[in-house]
Amino acid sequence: MNRSFPALARLHARRYPLMAPQDFGKLAYQSEFGPGHMVSDPALALERLLTECRGLTPDCLHRPPEPIGGGLCRFHLEPAHLSQEGLLPLVSLLFTATACRHTGTRAGLEERLESLLALDIPGYPAWLRDYRAEDCPALHHSEAFRSAYHPHYRVLERDYVNFLFVLLAIWPLARGGRPAVVAIDGRCGSGKTSLAALIAALFPCNVFHMDDFFLPPALRTPERLSQPGGNVDRERMLAEVLLPLSRGEDVTFRPFDCHAGRLRPPVSVPFRPLTVVEGSYALHPDLAPQYDLKLFLTCSREEQRRRLLEREGPEGLIPFLEKWIPLEERYFDALRPEEESDLTVDTTGFFQDPESL
Known part of the structure; x- marks a missing residue:
């Protein structure tokens, strides 16, 4: 792990002031493991992507891709993506490829989680103890984060998004x-x-x-x-x-x-x-x-x-x-x-x- 992961987490905290400890944990989990826990069937992954994109409202905010560390980024979905021929099937392919290529380790996750203690995130130490007691499962965003920011994205390798x-x-x-x-x-x-x-x-x-x-x-x-x-x-x-x-x-x-x-x-x-x-x-x-x-x-x-x-x-x-x-x-x-x-x-x-x- 690059030592500057906490600096990356600070960047996300500035963009999303209502981030809860759970959202910082999700950032660490995604950075280490990528989207592999979400991909079981490529056809189903595309179906879910299309369904999610069709459900977006026209006032959905444009957000550029955001780095999350580990050579990965969040590619935010927009309604306009539905009209770009071939884009969503390609994004689904890249999502599946990212899941296959990016695995991560429990030790890497622990290092990232531990590094976030330096940020003095309110409630994070207690949340981390409970999360470790649950054996560090995959995470959803917190209710506060979802309500405030309406996250709709796919985790992709950074170079896929660059090109x-x-x-x-x-x-x-x-x-x-x-x-x-x-x-x-x-x-x-x-x-x-x-x-x-x-x-x-x-x-x-x-x-x-x-x-x-x-x-x-x-x-x-x-x-x-x-x-x-x-x-x-x-x-x-x-x-x-x-x-x-x-x-x-x-x-x-x-x-x-x-x-x-x-x-x-x-x-x-x-x-x-x-x-x-x-x-x-x-x-x-x-x-x-x-x-x-x-x-x-x-x-x-x-x-x-x-x-x-x-x-x-x-x-x-x-x-x-x-x-x-x-x-x-x-x-x-x-x-x-x-x-x-x-x-x-x-x-x-x-x-x-x-x-x-």
Whole structure:
């Protein structure tokens, strides 16, 4: 548990002054265990979600998603969600996926509950003793909280909510039954690989990485490297991956080994209707016509540097600052892939521990 969970609880207390000890306990329980205790049947989960949303009144207040710690947030329901095609079935899928992926432990719950004692919540110590005597079951909100704030939400993984409208755009492609290819381009450190992994965890698909298509040394002529994006083998990506996919065929390709500086043996990938191509230069004009959905991810320079430093370490950051970022920016400036994308997502505020908010 992040030590700042009490600070997160204070944030909720400021938003909801009528929080009772039970509501603080529910916050700790959800943060640790997610929504797993509420999910038994995905079809029933969707039915309950639709029923709840239909019962909301038009004056229901808009509330943005709220972090609850543990990589989770509360996604608040609104009547308008009923009119957004596919949104509630997707939210139900994400709710079920969150329940499957997020389990938690009794020890983790105890740590969170204990940390709340530092907040001097009126009545909390006595409530906690009674709650522990009951063996810490799942909790409802207090009557005071329900009457004052009318909570209607689902607990979802934070990253699902961050990328909700990206997933909503992919949803019909994943269910369409015909070949579809999604491309994710953008700045290094903006979350392209993380988004591709998230998509693959939710929808049956294949993922191809542009890093596997760096230009082999024999092809790195001055003329080629002078081209924006010339350092990737887009011809091989087109011939070995994208064109076979367009014909509904299996893919056999040769990944480039960056450390050895040569192509590795061929890899065979059985065809799947949905494919994701992720990595810088994915939206090069020579490749862009092959995609059904084009995504561009970006983030601030400061956040990019922070993430790369965390991921690569001080020494590993240097090549990015001196070589890879300048090459990317030249490609972005010359070929403007962001302007040709269907969706652009600024991830500057993503991937941070919500308990630090």
